[in-house]
Amino acid sequence: xxxxxxxxxxxxxxxxxxxxxxxxxxxxxxxxxxxxxxxxxxxxxxxxxxxxxxxxxxxxxxxxxxxxxxxxxxxxxxxxxxxxxxxxxxxxxxxxxxxxxxxxxxxxxxxxxxxxxxxxxxxxxxxxxxxxxxxxxxxxxxxxxxxxxxxxxxxxxxxxxxxxxxxxxxxxxxxxxxxxxxxxxxxxxxxxxxxxxxxxxxxxxxxxxxxxxxxxxxxxxxxxxxxxxxxxxxxxxxxxxxxxxxxxxxxxxxxxxxxxxxxxxxxxxxxxxxxxxxxxxxxxxxxxxxxxxxxxxxxxxxxxxxxxxxxxxxxxxxxxxxxxxxxxxxxxxxxxxxxxxxxxxxxxxxxxxxxxxxxxxxxxxxxxxxxxxxxxxxxxxxxxxxxxxxxxxxxxxxxxxxxxxxxxxxxxxxxxxxxxxxxxxxxxxxxxxxxxxxxxxxxxxxxxxxxxxxxxxxxxxxxxxxxxxxxxxxxxxxxxxxxxxxxxxxxxxxxxxxxxxxxxxxxxxxxxxxxxxxxxxxxxxxxxxxxxxxxxxxxxxxxxx
Amino acid sequence: xxxxxxxxxxxxxxxxxxxxxxxxxxxxxxxxxxxxxxxxxxxxxxxxxxxxxxxxxxxxxxxxxxxxxxxxxxxxxxxxxxxxxxxxxxxxxxxxxxxxxxxxxxxxxxxxxxxxxxxxxxxxxxxxxxxxxxxxxxxxxxxxxxxxxxxxxxxxxxxxxxxxxxx
Numbered sequence: 116x117x118x119x120x121x122x123x124x125x126x127x128x129x130x131x132x133x134x135x136x137x138x139x140x141x142x143x144x145x146x147x148x149x150x151x152x153x154x155x156x157x158x159x160x161x162x163x164x165x166x167x168x169x170x171x172x173x174x175x176x177x178x179x180x181x182x183x184x185x186x187x188x189x190x191x192x193x194x195x196x197x198x199x200x201x202x203x204x205x206x207x208x209x210x211x212x213x214x215x216x217x218x219x220x221x222x223x224x225x226x227x228x229x230x231x232x233x234x235x236x237x238x239x240x241x242x243x244x245x246x247x248x249x250x251x252x253x254x255x256x257x258x259x260x261x262x263x264x265x266x267x268x269x270x271x272x273x274x275x276x277x278x279x280x281x282x283x284x285x286x287x288x289x290x291x292x293x294x295x296x297x298x299x300x301x302x303x304x305x306x307x308x309x310x311x312x313x314x315x316x317x318x319x320x321x322x323x324x325x326x327x328x329x330x331x332x333x334x335x336x337x338x339x340x341x342x343x344x345x346x347x348x349x350x351x352x353x354x355x356x357x358x359x360x361x362x363x364x365x366x367x368x369x370x371x372x373x374x375x376x377x378x379x380x381x382x383x384x385x386x387x388x389x390x391x392x393x394x395x396x397x398x399x400x401x402x403x404x405x406x407x408x409x410x411x412x413x414x415x416x417x418x419x420x421x422x423x424x425x426x427x428x429x430x431x432x433x434x435x436x437x438x439x440x441x442x443x444x445x446x447x448x449x450x451x452x453x454x455x456x457x458x459x460x461x462x463x464x465x466x467x468x469x470x471x472x473x474x475x476x477x478x479x480x481x482x483x484x485x486x487x488x489x490x491x492x493x494x495x496x497x498x499x500x501x502x503x504x505x506x507x508x509x510x511x512x513x514x515x516x517x518x519x520x521x522x523x524x525x526x527x528x529x530x531x532x533x534x535x536x537x538x539x540x541x542x543x544x545x546x547x548x549x550x551x552x553x554x555x556x557x558x559x560x561x562x563x564x565x566x567x568x569x570x571x572x573x574x575x576x577x578x579x580x581x582x583x584x585x586x587x588x589x590x591x592x593x594x595x596x597x598x599x600x601x602x603x604x605x606x607x608x609x610x611x612x613x614x615x616x617x618x619x620x621x622x623x624x625x626x627x628x629x630x631x632x633x634x635x636x637x638x639x640x641x642x643x644x645x646x647x648x649x650x651x652x653x654x655x656x657x658x659x660x
Numbered sequence: 661x662x663x664x665x666x667x668x669x670x671x672x673x674x675x676x677x678x679x680x681x682x683x684x685x686x687x688x689x690x691x692x693x694x695x696x697x698x699x700x701x702x703x704x705x706x707x708x709x710x711x712x713x714x715x716x717x718x719x720x721x722x723x724x725x726x727x728x729x730x731x732x733x734x735x736x737x738x739x740x741x742x743x744x745x746x747x748x749x750x751x752x753x754x755x756x757x758x759x760x761x762x763x764x765x766x767x768x769x770x771x772x773x774x775x776x777x778x779x780x781x782x783x784x785x786x787x788x789x790x791x792x793x794x795x796x797x798x799x800x801x802x803x804x805x806x807x808x809x810x811x812x813x814x815x816x817x818x819x820x821x822x823x824x825x826x827x
Contacts, residue, residue, distance in 0.1 A: 456778030
C-alpha cells in the first residue's frame with residue numbers, strides 16, 4: 116500500500132489567499148493588476164507567470180477546491196463534486212457525446228491523465244499557413260515555455276515500475292505490429308500506479324494545477340475566489356475593467372482589474388462569458404473542435420498474466436503512428452469498475468460474469484483528430500450548449516481505429532473484444548470477426564464517443580471578421596481582455612493538449628506581464644525580441660522563487 | 661449561476677420500477693457472478709438522489725428513461741405489465757432488447773441507466789474487490805462449472821438483436 120506524504124501542496128495555504136464562495140456571507144469588491152477567469156491548465160499557468168512578474172493576481176474559479184485528502188475514490192462521489200454537471204454534460208448534434216470537464220480548482224488537470232505533449236510542428240505550420248499566425252505563435256516562441264513547464268511540473272516518461280500490464284501489453288503489441296509506440300510522458304512526481312487519475316491522484320503525485328501553479332501563485336500573493344461563477348467581464352470605454360461573479364451562496368463578487376482580464380474558462384465556457392460581456396464577433400462560438408475518443412475492451416484468458424487495470428498509470432502508453440495518415444492516436448486507458456461496467460456487454464448474469472473477470476480486461480482507445488466543427492451557444496437558463504456532428508471522414512477514421520485496436524487485442528491474446536458499435540456484433544470472438552467492423556455504419560449514432568480535448572470557438576487570427584482574438588490573445592477591439600485557453604486554437608492538434616494549452620497561456624501571460632510592467636514604468640513597446648528576453652527574466656525569477 | 665431545479669420525489673411505483681430495473685442489471689446470486697446484487701444498496705433511493713443532483717434536463721431525461729424501461733415489456737416482448745411485475749428472465753430480455761434497440765434514443769437512454777446502476781454498484785467494496793482481483797485458472801474453472809452458464813454460452817443464447825447492441 117502507498118503511504119501519503121505528511122502534507123500536500125494544497126494544504127497550509129497563505130492566510131486569506133482562498134475566498135470560498137460556498138461560505139461567503141457578504142458581497143466582495145476587490146482589485147488586482149490582473150484578474151483571471153478559471154484556474155485550470157491555462158488560468159493557473161497564467162497566474163503563475165504573472166505573479167512571477169510581480170503583478171497582483173485574482174483568480175475566479177467556478178468550482179470548489181477539492182483537496183487531495185478529500186478526494187473520493189468512487190466515480191459517482193468524485194464526479195458529483197468536481198465535474199461539470201456531475202459528469203453528465205453532453206455535446207448535442209446527430210448523436211449525444213458525453214463531454215467531461217473538471218469544474219474545480221485545477222480544472223480538468225485534477226481528473227485527467229496528466230499527459231504532456233508538445234504541440235506538433237505540423238500544427239504550428241498549418242496555423243501559420245492557413246491562419247496567418249506566423250512568427251507570433253511559432254515553435255521558437257513556444258519552446259522556452261515548454262522547457263519551463265517541463266522543469267516546473269516534472270515531466271517524465273512513465274516509470275516501468277508503475278507502467279502496469281494494460282500499458283505494457285499495448286506497447287508490446289503495437290511494436291509487434293510495427294507501430295511506433297512508447298510509454299507516455301506525464302506531469303508526475305512519484306506516481307505510485309494507483310490507477311486513480313480519473314478521480315484525482317490520492318498521492319498528490321500527479322502535478323495538476325491545484326497542487327502546483329495555483330498554490331505557488333498564492334504563495335506569491337495571488338488570491339483565489341472559489342465556487343464563484345463568472346457572469347461577465349465589465350467593459351468600459353472599450354477596455355476590460357472588472358469581472359462580475361456570483362458565489363455559490365448568491366453573493367455578488369466584483370473583482371477589478373488594473374491592467375487586464377484573462378479568460379481561461381475553457382472552450383465551452385469562455386465564448387459564452389465573452390457573449391455575456393457584450394462581445395459580438397462573428398466567429399465567436401464557431402469553429403469548435405474536439406478529439407472524440409473511443410475505447411474498446413478486450414477480455415483475456417484467465418490463464419494469462421492478469422491485466423489488473425487497477426494498478427499502473429491510468430493512461431501510460433500511446434502510439435501516434437496513425438496521427439498524420441489516418442487522423443487518430445492510439446492510447447491505453449485503465450477504466451475503474453464504475454465506468455467499465457456500463458461499457459461491458461450484457462445485463463444480469465452475462466454482465467456480472469464478465470465483470471468478475473475485469474482483472475483480465477484491457478482497454479485501449481483512440482482519439483480522432485476530427486475535422487468536424489461545432490458551435491458553442493448559450494441555451495435556456497444560461498446552460499452552455501455545443502452543437503457538433505462528426506463528418507463522414509471522421510467516422511471513417513474512427514472505424515479504422517476500432518478495427519486496428521480490435522485486431523491488436525486479438526493478436527495480444529484476447530478471447531473476446533467489445534467494440535461497442537451499433538451495427539456490429541457487441542462481442543467479437545475471433546480475429547476473423549474483426550471484418551464486421553470494417554463495414555460498420557458511418558453514422559455517429561452507432562458509436563460511443565466521449566468528447567475529450569476541446570478547441571476553438573474563440574479562434575485566434577489577424578482578421579476580426581474571421582477570428583475573436585488577435586495574435587497577442589487580446590479580443591479584437593477590447594483593450595485588456597485576453598483569452599488564453601484552448602478556445603483560441605485555430606484547430607485541434609491530434610495529440611493531448613494540456614501541455615500546449617499551458618505553453619500558449621504562458622506565452623500570452625508573458626506578453627500581458629510585459630505590457631503591464633511597461634505601462635507601469637511608462638516605457639514604450641520593445642517588440643517580440645524583448646518579450647522573449649522578458650520571458651527569460653521571468654524564468655529566472657521563477658527558478659529563484 | 662443557479663439553474664432551475666424541478667425534481668418532485670419519485671412515486672412509490674416509480675421506486676419499485678427503479679429497484680426492479682437495477683436488480684435486473686445487477687441481480688443477486690446465484691444469478692450473479694459477483695458477491696451480491698445491487699438491491700441491498702437501496703437503488704431507488706440512489707436514483708432519486710441522482711435525479712436531484714443533476715441538472716434539470718438530465719434529470720428529466722433519466723425520469724423519462726425510467727418510464728420507458730418500466731413500460732417496455734409491452735413493446736419489446738409483447739407482455740402486459742411493467743418491469744416490476746414481469747418475471748426476472750423476462751426483465752433481462754426487455755433490457756437486452758432496449759440496449760439493442762434500432763432507435764438511437766432508446767438504446768442510449770437505457771445505456772445511461774445502466775451506467776448509473778454501475779456507479780452505485782461499484783461503490784460496494786466487496787463487489788470492487790471481486791471485480792479487480794484476478795481469477796486464477798483453477799478457481800475460474802470451478803466457477804464456470806458451478807455457475808449456471810459461462811459467458812460464452814450465456815451470450816450465444818442471447819444472440820440476435822443483442823448481438824448488435826451498441827454497448
